[in-house]
Amino acid sequence: MGKIENIDLAQVNREMAKKSPSEIIEWAISISNNVVVTTNFRPYEVVILHAVTQVDKYCKVIWCDTGYNTVQTYKHAEELKKMLDLNIYAYVPKQTVAHRNIVLGIPNIEDPNHAVFTKQVKLEPFQRAMRDHQPDVWFTNLRKGQTAFRNGIDVVSKSKDGVLKVSPFYHWTDQDLDAYLVEKNLPNEFAYFDPTKVESNRECGLHI
Secondary structure, X not given: OHHHHOOOHHHHHHHHOOOOHHHHHHHHHHOOOOEEEEEOOOOOHHHHHHHHHHHOOOOEEEEEOOOOOOHHHHHHHHHHHHHHOOEEEEEOOOOOHHHXXXXXXXXXXXXXXXXXXXXXXXXXXXXXXXHXXXXXXXXXXXXXXOOXXXXXXXXXXXXXXXXXXXXXXXXXXXXHHHHHHHHHOOOOOOOOOOOOOOOOOOOOOOOO
C-alpha cells in the first residue's frame, strides 16, 4: 500500500476536481493492488456501478444486503447484475430478519437498541466483507450535499482503516446523474428503504 499511504489528500483532491469520473476511476485503479466498489442498489447506484465496470469489468462489487430492501430494490439489483454482468460478492447479517423481528424488531433512532440493530444488519456484514477482501481502494457513490459529514470528505478520502475511499461523482447533482442515466440508457429505482438511517440526511456509521 506504499503508493496509497504516501498520498497527499489535499493535492490529490485539487487534481481530481479537474477530472471526469472515468478519469478519477482510471487514476484510482492505476495505484491500486486490490479495488472494490460497494453498493446497496439505492437510487443512482447504477451510475457508480456502470462507471467503474466500464473501466474494470471484473471489479469486485460488494453488496451488504440488510435483508430489509424493498421488492423493487431486489428486482433492480437482479436487473443490474445481468445488465452490467456484475462480479457480486453478497454479504448478509448473521441473524435472519424473521428471528430479529422477534427479539429486536427495528428500533427507532432514539432507542439505544438502534445501535445494536445497525451493527447487526450493516456494520458487521460490511466489516466482514472488508476483512475478506482487504481492498486498498474503495469506490463509493458518496456525494456532496447528502449529509454534513459527506460535505467535508471530498472526492478522495481515507477510511479509519487506511483504505483510500474514492467518490468519482462527489461533485455531481441529481440532475447531472439523471443526464448520465439518459445518455447511457440506464435504469434507476427510487423505492428504497434503509432501516439503519431512517432519515435521508443521517449517517448509519459505515463511512464515519
